[in-house]
Amino acid sequence: MEFDHGKLFTDRLYKYMRDRNLTLNRVATLSNITASTLNNIVNRGSAPRIDTIYKICDGLDISVRDFFDFPPYNEVEE
Structure with a gap:
């Protein structure tokens, strides 16, 4: 099964931004990018890039694991 990883990443980022009432510029500042x-x-x-993902997660004060803890990434294949 193919996923649009870019869209999944962006959707997840926007979720955190909504939850924390953050703008893209504020996330960039907090993430030092x-x-x-x-x-x-x-x-x-x-x-x-992977280092950018780490910076964004650090700026949001969450782990990379928590950021990607949603379907389809946390589903177990059988």
Whole structure:
């Protein structure tokens, strides 16, 4: 089964942003990345590098594991 990982990542990021009432610019600042980097990921579908994922999770004060703890990533294949 194929997944649009970019869309899954963006949807999950927006969920955390809504829950915490954060803007993209604020997430970028908290994550110590440029706003243009985050905008490219969200608006252009650019795949984030692993170090960028870690920075975003750090900025949101969550673990990478928690960030990706949702279907389809946490489903067990049988």
